[in-house]
Amino acid sequence: MRRDKLRERLLRYQRESRFLVKDSNDMKVIEEVFDKPTLLALYELLKKGAIVGLNGVVRAGKEARVYWGVGPDKIARAVKIYLAASMQFRRRVRYIAGYHRFGRIPSSSRGLINLWVQKEFKNLRLAHDAGVRVPRPHDYNENILIMEYIGSPPAPAPTFAEAEVDNLDLEWTIEAVRKLYRKAELVHADLSEFNIFKHEGERVLFDMGSAVSTSHPEAKQFLRRDLFNMVHFFKKRGIPSEAPEVLLGEVTG
Ligand SMILES: Nc1ncnc2c1ncn2[C@@H]1O[C@H](COP(=O)(O)OP(=O)(O)OP(=O)(O)O)[C@@H](O)[C@H]1O
Ligand SMILES: [Mg+2]
CATH class of the missing domain: 1.10.510.10 (Transferase(Phosphotransferase) domain 1)
Structure with missing residues (x-):
């Protein structure tokens, strides 16, 4: 999907629902931070109702940004978005080896990041199911992970x-x-x-x-x-x- 078309769909979605991106200024910020695949992944998560809104940034790191999102139950979610532009990801292969038992390690950094997010989600679920207190994982898509918000938003x-x-x-x-x-x-x-x-x-x-x-x-x-x-x-x-x-x-x- 073309970027302007996606933008239009996101804007329409925002009008028709309770998506919390309120004005074009917020939209501008969103465009600076998210590339097209990220916007699309976010759009899909919104469409399926995994989140109904996205508020401000909680923490902006080098490789991932954590946002204060809103779940369908109106309860806060932490939305962790890995930046595709981060090239430091190669060094993480060491922690993926063995996890991806049947497939090969992706050659693109985007593929690697998406695999990382999937692994992070699954690790959270394994830990949660074992009774270890972790943020409860809710959903993931591509480079975006949605989990329980720990703290009193906007503060972590x-x-x-x-x-x-x-x-x-x-x-x-x-x-x-x-x-x-x-x-x-x-x-x-x-x-x-x-x-x-x-x-x-x-x-x-x-x-x-x-x-x-x-x-x-x-x-x-x-x-x-x-x-x-x-x-x-x-x-x-x-x-x-x-x-x-x-x-x-x-x-x-
Ligand atoms: N579930 C959560 N609820 C609230 N805040 C969160 C949550 N997860 C992460 N954060 C915030 O984002 C920050 C970074 O998160 P995390 O440690 O998962 O990412 P990271 O990959 O280590 O990023 P960095 O290297 O930039 O610290 C945390 O220190 C916290 O402030
Ligand atoms: Mg950390």
């Missing part, structure tokens, strides 16, 4: 990096890593104080795109690094823990 919840932490947070983290390993058979592989929310007395593990199966050849190495990161963080905050190697044994059993 603070992460461990921005919050007061105590010994209970350390215990929760090790238990989450253990459950993830034993029940979901996953290793987060990008675990740090920046990827755990602390919100209204609850902790929420997130950013699961890099998580790999425990059968991944580098799973143990990733797990060791995850534990090391957390031990290091808590130590900096004056909270001692067992050595990473001891924790590794506890997690893997």
Whole structure:
């Protein structure tokens, strides 16, 4: 579909429904951020009712932007959109190997990004089903992931990096890593104080795109690094823990 045609359809959709892009200024912003395939993917998610509106940006990173969206139940959603222009994605192949067992690794960065989003969605679902507290995954399409919003929009919840932490947070983290390993058979592989929310007395593990199966050849190495990161963080905050190697044994059993 041509860009102007898509724009027209989005505008029509906006008039006919409660799509929250209100004026042409917002539309301009949208055009700056989204390329045609992204607009189309977004349009499809709107059409099927996965979201009914999109508010402002929550966090604009180098490779992904997170938006405050609205679900059909009127409850906030986090809409994570990976930027196709980001060329840094090649280094992520290491975390996709083994996941895409029957297909080949896509050669285009767009293909790689879409596969990443699919993997992130599935990882969230596996973790959620195993009883690990993560943002509940709702839907995905191409480079767009829709999940439960953690925080009080427009503000995202603070992460461990921005919050007061105590010994209970350390215990929760090790238990989450253990459950993830034993029940979901996953290793987060990008675990740090920046990827755990602390919100209204609850902790929420997130950013699961890099998580790999425990059968991944580098799973143990990733797990060791995850534990090391957390031990290091808590130590900096004056909270001692067992050595990473001891924790590794506890997690893997
Ligand atoms: N489910 C969510 N609810 C609310 N805010 C979220 C959610 N997911 C992500 N965010 C916000 O977006 C930020 C980045 O998200 P995330 O860590 O998943 O992406 P990332 O790929 O690591 O991006 P970056 O490298 O830019 O941090 C988070 O720190 C948080 O502020
Ligand atoms: Mg992150």
